[in-house]
Amino acid sequence: MFETIDDLDDQQRLLMRIDVNAPVDDGEVQDNRRFVRHAETISELLADDHAVALMAHQGRPGRDTFVTLEQHADILAEHVGESVEYVPSTYGEEALDAIDDLESGDVILLENVRMTDEELADLTPEEHGETEFVQTLAPEFDAYVNDGYSVAHRAHTSIVGFPQVMDSYAGRVMSDEYEYNTSVERREFDGKVTMVLGGTKAEDVIAAMEHLDEKVDQFLLGGIVGHLFQRANGYDIGTDTPEGPGGLYDDNWEANEETIREVIDEYGDRISLPVDVAREGEDGERVTDRMENLQGSPDAYMDIGEATIDEYRPHVEESEAVLVKGALGVFEMEAFSYGTRGVLQAVAETDCFSVVGGGDTSRSVEMYDIGTENFNHLSIAGGAYLKALTGEPLAAIEALEK
């Protein structure tokens, strides 16, 4: 087991990892439930007179969501109700100056950790602990706190490096989510277990399918993942188009084609795939096409269609447990929210055990008034939630336990 912030003495200088990785729309960082949850941990720490330097990441190098954390500091400040100073350096001179000035009750947010050379380097946890990043920051603090449950599955420097050399504690989000999500894995269900999988991160989703094939009776697929599975079946969908979500299809396909084919071969009979999909018409309206009519179509499809929703709903209604990860369409746009809303609404109306995971996906429940009280748990994590469900160890937890 690991220690939590309940085990901390008061008035400590804390280096804390959080995960406020968020969607970025036209350069604007979108608020989400991660900010709210981490703000609660920060407020709790400030009440105990700690001084807090935050580390976080945003996006991945090369993607257009890979931006600085300036806007994140403002959003966090709003939720905490106190100033959160953005520092445009992770462990350079500017960072060290700001850390020097840190006093009890202060909060600063250091620059995107993925902008350092070390964060994403292929190193062992021990080697991460020896990097300049860790060796520079560690002596400046009394303790390290990890509250970033949703990034707990990544063995990166800010996650596994610091616990090698510092007293380390789990934050409130980390300990709450850990307890809840691992217990889901251990639960025994008598009836049908259904997993609704979508979104953009095909690799995480497919890995979960491979691990959970014994435990899950039915998989309902949508989003980019659904398109890629239908591409494997020979349909003309799931390839990048000039108007489409740049690079998401072809890169995902290249990385996952072999596994997708294996998964379909092994238990394709338990996988439901979209029979129709929706795109934007000439006047911005929703147009739905049957899968068999797509040949040669250059359109980017942004939702599952109405016939697919009708096929998926009965599976949900007869399930004892429904685990959701990833949106079935671009739910942020009303016209392409039908799939995600339709299936989540069915889950909400059914008396099943239900968990919705994914920082973006879980946001749709509040966005469309589906009622948070209709779900057993809304996780702010996606990949980490899936890993926990499969019973796989999380790098952050292993590091904290050490």
Ligand SMILES: Nc1ncnc2c1ncn2[C@@H]1O[C@H](COP(=O)(O)OP(=O)(O)O)[C@@H](O)[C@H]1O
């Ligand atoms: N057909 C699609 N084309 C482009 N994006 C999609 C499609 N279907 C779903 N998405 C996007 O998937 C995102 C949610 O899934 P994902 O990226 O896996 O994140 P999370 O795990 O945080 O929920 C949503 O923001 C949604 O817009």
Ligand SMILES: O=C(OP(=O)(O)O)[C@H](O)COP(=O)(O)O
């Ligand atoms: O948003 C995240 O993952 P998630 O969408 O699987 O919850 C985490 O911040 C991890 O980000 P990454 O998948 O770029 O390592």
